[in-house]
Amino acid sequence: MRRTRQPELPGIHGVVRLDRRTKNLTKRLKPGEIAVIDHVDLDRVSAEALVDCKVAAVINVADSISGRYPNLGPEILVEAGIPLVDGIGREVFSTLHEGEKIRLHDGVLYRGEEVLAKGASQDSETVAESMDDARAGLSTQLEAFTANTLEYLRRERDLLLDGVGVPEIHTPMDGRHVLIVVRGYDYRDDLVALRPYIREYRPVLIGVDGGADALVENGYAPDLIIGDMDSVTDDTLKSGAEVVVHAYRDGRAPGSDRLERLGVQSIEFPATGTSEDVAMLLADSKGASLIVAVGTHNSLVEFLDKGRSGMASTFITRLRVGAKLVDAKGVSRLYRSRVSTFQIIALITAGLFVLSVAMVSIDAHTILWSILKARWNEIYFNVRELFT
Incomplete structure (x- = not known):
């Protein structure tokens, strides 16, 4: 049945x-x-x-x-x-x-x-x-944000004003550009948009926790990894980058235990606030001429959306390094290439037409081969120019 x-x-x-x-x-x-x-x-x-x-x-x-x-x-x-x-x-x-x-x-x-x-x-x-x-609760959050900011200033006055507590590192930054990548808003698109800048200036690449994985995913090797090590992969940690563990002021550094198990040497940086703040303060302290930030937080809504009282430190940190800081957030939306698929196809078609004419009108194999190579190189570089 x-x-x-x-x-x-x-x-x-x-x-x-x-x-x-x-x-x-x-x-x-x-x-x-x-x-x-x-x-x-x-x-x-x-x-x-x-x-x-x-x-x-x-x-x-x-x-x-x-x-x-x-x-x-x-x-x-x-x-x-x-x-x-x-x-x-x-x-x-x-x-x-x-x-x-x-x-x-x-x-x-x-x-x-x-x-x-x-x-x-x-x-x-x-x-x-x-x-x-x-939205009616914003006023209460603003008051709390202000109180947290004042508390951070009180705790980290020496670090902010005199750089007291910044560890010694091996990665040279003096006089160089430093690119700090945080896995925040629009970090993927912005990192892609910065390819020409990275290729030309070759900045020191700092990945903040998962930001180090973002660099690797885009074909870059991070020079420095900073954070509490809770969202970066083992392979990236073992890639050879210098590692700085963001520790609490009381000396606790949960990320150090993981690094010991992996056999990765690290340096501790005790500080209040977020790991992206620590990265900026470290770059500024070590003489970076320019700090380019990708995926970091830079607006009040973003500070509150992060959901931490520690985000008040980001506001003060930005004031501290403001003269050097260039925020790359949204750079991918500033300009988008207007080259259409139709234009690319038309260009390739025109090139193929030239090649066809050359093949029909010329019998000498040597001359034909030279022309084919020249036309192909011309098409290749024209298409490449459109994207670069």
């Missing part, structure tokens, strides 16, 4: 991946999987990473928009067409198992037909409404 196939239950079906740290989760997510995160006020960088992973849905056990300030992440997910469910409850971290198949339908999480948890589905309307409400 032929068995009838049961209809598939409604909703989004997929393998689940869980992690309380979103940036750790994105390292192992695969397209079509369902991400479970614990991320209050989902920021733009994390949301873009989830979109790049091509997840089927995002389940947040916390509130993606708490109302403290208008964070940018939820809007990015919704615009990308990725379902977002909030407030599902932290119990799912003990209920679900990594790699099992689950189903999400109308904000309800299922294992088969068993209801595991319920949350609030977000869409463009609910996100826009929550963002409007969150």
Whole structure:
């Protein structure tokens, strides 16, 4: 007797991946999987990473928009067409198992037909409404940001004014350009746009944590890696670059344990604030003539979107190195080549036509070969010129 196939239950079906740290989760997510995160006020960088992973849905056990300030992440997910469910409850971290198949339908999480948890589905309307409400909380965040800035000034006065505590390094920077890459907003496009600059000036290349991987992905070898070493790959750490571990003021340096296991020698730099601040202060202290920053944070919304009180240090650090600092953020949007595909095809066609005429009208093989080589070189360099 032929068995009838049961209809598939409604909703989004997929393998689940869980992690309380979103940036750790994105390292192992695969397209079509369902991400479970614990991320209050989902920021733009994390949301873009989830979109790049091509997840089927995002389940947040916390509130993606708490109302403290208008964070940018939820809007990015919704615009990308990725379902977002909030407030599902932290119990799912003990209920679900990594790699099992689950189903999400109308904000309800299922294992088969068993209801595991319920949350609030977000869409463009609910996100826009929550963002409007969150803008009212900006004044409170500004007050906290100001207080954090003053506290940072008090703690790091000697470092900021006199460079006290900056470690000795082997990488020479005196009088040279320094390019600092952070895995922040638009870092991929901006790094590509800076290829001519890197080729001509050959700056010292500093990767801040995952920014070192970004350099490697674009074909560059970082000269220096700075950070707490929680988001850079083992292969990049062992690439031969000098490594500076960003340590806490109390002497703790969690990244040092990992480097010891890998057999990578490192130098510690104890400082308050973020690793991108440490990179800028180090470059400035070592005599860099120009500091070019890619992917760093440079606006109030970005400082708040980072979700750390320590971002106040970035504001002061930028004031400290401002005379040398050139921010490359958005340089990829400043100018885009207007050479169209049609123009390229037309150019190649014209070149081929010239070659055809030459082949028909000339019988001498030696002369023909010389002309073919000349025409080919001409076409090659014309096309290359369009892109460079």
